[in-house]
Amino acid sequence: MPFGINETMGQYSELFMLLAAGTYTVAFIAFAWDLAKSSKALRAVDLKAAAQAGTAVKVPVAAGVGASSAEARLDGPAGRAERPSSSTAKANAAGSGGVVTADGDMKYAAERRVPARVAVALTTLAVLIHGAGVVTRALGAGRVPWGNMYEFLTTGAFLVAAVFLLSLIRRDLRFLGTFVVGLVIIMMVAASVAFWTPVGHLVPALQSYWLVIHVSIAVLSSALFTLTFAMSALQLVQSHRQKAVAAGGADKLGFMRLVPSALSLENLSYRINAIAFIGWTFTLMFGAIWAEKAWGRFWGWDTKEVWTFVIWVVYAGYLHARATRGWTGTRAAWLSIVGYLCVIFNFTIVNQFFNGLHSYSGL
Numbered sequence: 001m002p003f004g005i006n007e008t009m010g011q012y013s014e015l016f017m018l019l020a021a022g023t024y025t026v027a028f029i030a031f032a033w034d035l036a037k038s039s040k041a042l043r044a045v046d047l048k049a050a051a052q053a054g055t056a057v058k059v060p061v062a063a064g065v066g067a068s069s070a071e072a073r074l075d076g077p078a079g080r081a082e083r084p085s086s087s088t089a090k091a092n093a094a095g096s097g098g099v100v101t102a103d104g105d106m107k108y109a110a111e112r113r114v115p116a117r118v119a120v121a122l123t124t125l126a127v128l129i130h131g132a133g134v135v136t137r138a139l140g141a142g143r144v145p146w147g148n149m150y151e152f153l154t155t156g157a158f159l160v161a162a163v164f165l166l167s168l169i170r171r172d173l174r175f176l177g178t179f180v181v182g183l184v185i186i187m188m189v190a191a192s193v194a195f196w197t198p199v200g201h202l203v204p205a206l207q208s209y210w211l212v213i214h215v216s217i218a219v220l221s222s223a224l225f226t227l228t229f230a231m232s233a234l235q236l237v238q239s240h241r242q243k244a245v246a247a248g249g250a251d252k253l254g255f256m257r258l259v260p261s262a263l264s265l266e267n268l269s270y271r272i273n274a275i276a277f278i279g280w281t282f283t284l285m286f287g288a289i290w291a292e293k294a295w296g297r298f299w300g301w302d303t304k305e306v307w308t309f310v311i312w313v314v315y316a317g318y319l320h321a322r323a324t325r326g327w328t329g330t331r332a333a334w335l336s337i338v339g340y341l342c343v344i345f346n347f348t349i350v351n352q353f354f355n356g357l358h359s360y361s362g363l
Contacts, residue, residue: 009140010199016133017154021188023126024161024181030119031177037115039255116174120165123181127165130158140199146215147202149195149351157187159223167227171268175259179230210290214283221279222343224272225315229340231269232333238262239330266332270322273336277315284312303354307346314339 134155138145145151164180167173202211239262241253251257259265287308288298299305318335321327327335 006140006142006199009136013133013137013140013199016129016136017188017192020126020130020133021185021192023122023129024185024188027119027122027126028178028181028185030115030122031174031181034113034115034119034174035178035255035258038113038258113174116177119177119181120168120174123161123177124165127158127161130154130161134158137199141201143202144212144216146219147206147211148197149347150191150197152215152219152347153187153191153195156219156222156226157184157191159220160184160187160226163220163223163227176227176230176234179234180227183226183230208290208293210286210293214286214290217279217286218283221276221283222347224276224279225340225343228269228273228276228336231265231272232336232340234259235262235265235269235333236330238265239333262329266328269336270319270332273315273339274319277312277319280308280312280315284308303350304346307342307350311339311342311346314342 134145137151137154141147141151146155160180161184164173164176234256237253238256238259241251241256242262245251260268287305291300291305292298314335318327318332318339321335322332
């Protein structure tokens with residue numbers, strides 16, 4: 001493709017990215033509005049029920065429980081509250097004006113939450129625009145759009161949002177919208193401000209079909225790790241809230257009633273991390289094969305190779321500790337967060353400040 005056309009497609013890509021970032025921002029506001037509005041509605045239901053009964057307001061421990069709910073069941077591991085069953089959640093939704101998001105299985109309940117639906121629609125529009133930006137970047141570069149840090153981050157942000165939307169088909173994860181879309185916005189801003197790179201050709205070592213295989217799996221795995229990071233962070237907040245309310249303290253985080261229990265978040269995070277770990281394993285394997293093709297050795301203790309292996313070890317330890325050693329609750333959440341911090345370190349610090357055969361940041 002002639003250089004002039006490449007440059008034009010690159011400009012179109014930047015425009016699409018800007019439009020997508022703006023749309024994500026509006027979607028973020030809509031998700032935040034949904035949390036605030038639904039939390040306020042739940043509080044109003046509690047106050048009305050308390051006034052009718054002539055008793056003090058008692059906030060349920062489990063997330064998403066309406067006025068007719070009893071205390072949360074504490075039959076989970078280490079006394080963590082379980083989220084109500086599907087039938088209970090639907091009954092609560094009817095009794096609380098339809099503000100319950102999901103049950104313990106995170107299935108959709110009978111709710112009428114207009115802000116949440118608007119937020120999902122805006123996120124869908126943003127993903128479509130974002131996808132156009134990724135495609136035009138690929139057309140402008142004449143290759144797959146993940147040859148440098150800017151392209152890796154913008155493509156990764158696209159996959160984070162796309163995977164989130166796909167998960168909504170089966171699970172009611174709209175409570176994650178504020179946090180996931182917020183992370184996507186941060187990723188896009190970082191890509192545009194700190195890592196922007198003009199459209200250009202790849203260095204010779206990257207001109208291989210292994211780029212498509214190796215990096216695409218790495219991007220998808222990183223996107224899944226981003227989702228589990230958001231879930232683990234919410235798990236810590238929800239766990240602290242549940243313990244405080246169960247001990248008779250005031251519920252200072254009312255919006256967290258729309259979020260599943262800490263146990264439900266932990267279980268889903270574990271499943272997604274298991275899938276992402278398999279992807280990261282293939283990333284490590286295919287990277288070694290590519291290294292042998294490019295440099296004549298499978299492993300050379302390059303900084304990037306070492307940190308890719310460190311990430312694999314941390315998540316392997318997380319999965320093993322939770323499955324066989326009983327590392328549940330906050331310990332599992334923190335270990336998952338540490339794994340994601342290693343991913344961030346590998347992408348930012350290692351790419352920019354450690355010289356090696358993998359110095360392809362484009363900066």
